[in-house]
Amino acid sequence: MVDSMGGTPGVDGGGVGGGVEGDGRDIVTVPARQGLEAVDILRLGAGVGPVLHDRSGDSLEFLVPPGTADGWDVPGSSCRSSRGGGGRVAGAGWLVPPHTDAAVNDPVTLRAALDEAARNVELAEGFTESA
Template sequence: MPTMHLPSAAGCTLHDAGHTWDAIRVPRSVGLSSMAILGARCGAVVDDPLSPALYFFVPLGTADAWDVQNTRALTVGSTVTIPPPRRTDGPGPHWRMCPGDDRWLTDPDALRAAIADALGPAREGRKN
């Protein structure tokens, strides 16, 4: 099935996940901390203030084994709103980290570790 590209009035397009990449939806506050932890290892990231969430792009197949609490893996059957190139401010979805020719994807193991580090202090105070 081809990737869907439906334009919106704001210039954003919907793209199907699970064809050339999967995506990981992370709550905005955790995602921002994860980006800081990842630093230069961070790939492209979409900030959707309406959700509010950040979307990290990861290699195809990552969603099959993704099991990180409070996040959601997106693959076939899910779409991600992609902003126009270089839109780094809202309103609406925008790039928190713009993609480059070699910087679309974040390593899933590095992302998993960054999310765990970002959630670390909150986890310690929680009771199961």
């Protein structure tokens, strides 16, 4: 359910600029370039769940199921729990808002997309340097 300001009650505090408010989901944070590439990969494949951006353009945050942080070990990223309110993302907005198709991103699929995205970014950066 989306409120009149485009937010999802209980997920982002509602409205523009809301963040995750300790609803139990974990949050995977990645650099923006890799994250945007992963979003494209997910959209073309299995589908993408909710994704936040930090408005500064530095990072993206993928919402994943609770417990993902316990075993997350993808280089160049971090994963934290939003349980207990520690996961509030101040000043963030939705790049991909929550929807009924995918309440969270599947951690296995996200890991594969982030790995592919990292390779793509590395290849693009190498191509740019040699040009």
